[in-house]
Amino acid sequence: MGAMRMPLPLMALAVVSAGVAQSALCAPEKMDAIVQTATAMQLQSVDTPKPGANQILIKVYAAGVNPVDWKRRPTQTTLPSGSVLAPIPGYDVAGVVDSVGTGVTNWKAGDAVVSRVTGAFAQYAVVNAEEVAPKPRRLTFEQAGAMPIAGVAGFALAEGANIQPGQRVAIIGAAGGAGSVAVDAAHAKGAKIIASAHSSQHSWLKEQRVEELVAYDKDNVAARIHGVDAALNTADGQADAALGYVKRGGYLVSISGLPTADKCTAAGVTCVQIRGTVPGKTQGESLRMLSRLAEDGKYTPRITKTYPLAEAAAAQQFARTGDSMGKIVLIVDPAKSKAH
Numbered sequence: 630m631g632a633m634r635m636p637l638p639l640m641a642l643a644v645v646s647a648g649v650a651q652s653a654l655c656a657p658e659k660m661d662a663i664v665q666t667a668t669a670m671q672l673q674s675v676d677t678p679k680p681g682a683n684q685i686l687i688k689v690y691a692a693g694v695n696p697v698d699w700k701r702r703p704t705q706t707t708l709p710s711g712s713v714l715a716p717i718p719g720y721d722v723a724g725v726v727d728s729v730g731t732g733v734t735n736w737k738a739g740d741a742v743v744s745r746v747t748g749a750f751a752q753y754a755v756v757n758a759e760e761v762a763p764k765p766r767r768l769t770f771e772q773a774g775a776m777p778i779a780g781v782a783g784f785a786l787a788e789g790a791n792i793q794p795g796q797r798v799a800i801i802g803a804a805g806g807a808g809s810v811a812v813d814a815a816h817a818k819g820a821k822i823i824a825s826a827h828s829s830q831h832s833w834l835k836e837q838r839v840e841e842l843v844a845y846d847k848d849n850v851a852a853r854i855h856g857v858d859a860a861l862n863t864a865d866g867q868a869d870a871a872l873g874y875v876k877r878g879g880y881l882v883s884i885s886g887l888p889t890a891d892k893c894t895a896a897g898v899t900c901v902q903i904r905g906t907v908p909g910k911t912q913g914e915s916l917r918m919l920s921r922l923a924e925d926g927k928y929t930p931r932i933t934k935t936y937p938l939a940e941a942a943a944a945q946q947f948a949r950t951g952d953s954m955g956k957i958v959l960i961v962d963p964a965k966s967k968a969h
């Protein structure tokens with residue numbers, strides 16, 4: 630008798646290596662990834678990482694681009710599973726679970742997910758299961774790929790400011806990756822927004838229903854923004870100036886540095902530094918809160934430009950020029966990135 634033929638889905642389950650993964654799609658041994666060399670970012674074929682205990686392997690469909698990608702140089706990493714991950718840049722992914730390590734019970738192969746990872750600019754990425762959030766069903770994978778870093782940062786800015794309905798809230802850098810999310814998150818809390826952004830970005834911000842606009846390249850910003858209930862700062866080097874916009878008893882929340890504690894105390898302002906999460910929450914909890922906001926229709930990532938994975942260097946260069954609005958996303962799987 631010849632070998633018994635299995636239907637394809639069963640075959641996919643059967644290829645799981647003993648003791649490592651409980652269920653799996655079919656990750657190949659090699660994957661395409663952007664590798665950071667001494668002088669450049671290059672598309673290379675590298676080993677596909679394997680999930681260790683309590684980890685999952687994500688098949689990446691889209692990956693967001695963030696300033697931290699070029700601020701923090703990636704290094705080669707040995708994962709708990711023993712696989713060696715090449716120096717791959719990027720932190721934001723949306724995709725589906727390919728396989729799960731031992732101990733993972735809340736995710737299974739095929740689940741649509743979003744996560745912050747190490748080595749996002751690749752066809753596969755490994756992450757601890759607790760850091761993963763469900764992909765909001767109303768978003769495409771392309772949109773969800775922009776969520777983790779800038780989304781959580783923008784959401785955390787609004788969460789940290791104790792915003793009450795009807796309050797006037799300044800957002801510094803409102804057209805940026807995090808700032809554009811802070812606009813949605815502050816609006817969801819009933820705030821009226823005064824946004825500081827480059828004059829070239831004002832018509833785009835008007836479409837986001839921003840109530841008042843100030844041009845940091847043309848206006849005297851301090852003369853236009855004063856006595857606000859809260860200032861949410863996303864612009865590098867602007868935290869001290871933003872403190873002056875806030876009334877006594879108000880909040881300055883920043884993802885990019887704060888004035889000294891003495892200055893905050895003298896101004897009678899509560900200063901809050903955001904460090905990658907909603908205050909008091911883990912990265913995973915923060916991302917799952919943001920995922921619910923998106924599912925409820927109160928937050929939609931604003932993608933203004935996409936690039937194929939192979940053009941990661943060009944995407945990064947465009948993001949760094951300062952001409953970008955909202956988010957830039959790398960399309961890792963063009964056949965799946967537009968799906969919901």
Ligand SMILES: NC(=O)c1ccc[n+]([C@@H]2O[C@H](COP(=O)([O-])OP(=O)(O)OC[C@H]3O[C@@H](n4cnc5c(N)ncnc54)[C@H](OP(=O)(O)O)[C@@H]3O)[C@@H](O)[C@H]2O)c1
Nearest residue numbers: 696782802804805806807825827845864884903904905951
């Ligand atoms: N602490 C955290 O958890 C956390 C999380 C995410 C990001 N970050 C950091 O936060 C910063 C912003 O991140 P991002 O992803 O939002 O970057 P981004 O997409 O580059 O946005 C920054 C925005 O700030 C604007 N801007 C620059 N100078 C300004 C000024 N003087 N006044 C008003 N707006 C100004 C920029 O406008 P132009 O386009 O005109 O330059 C841009 O729209 C980066 O330094 C990033 O590394 C921190």
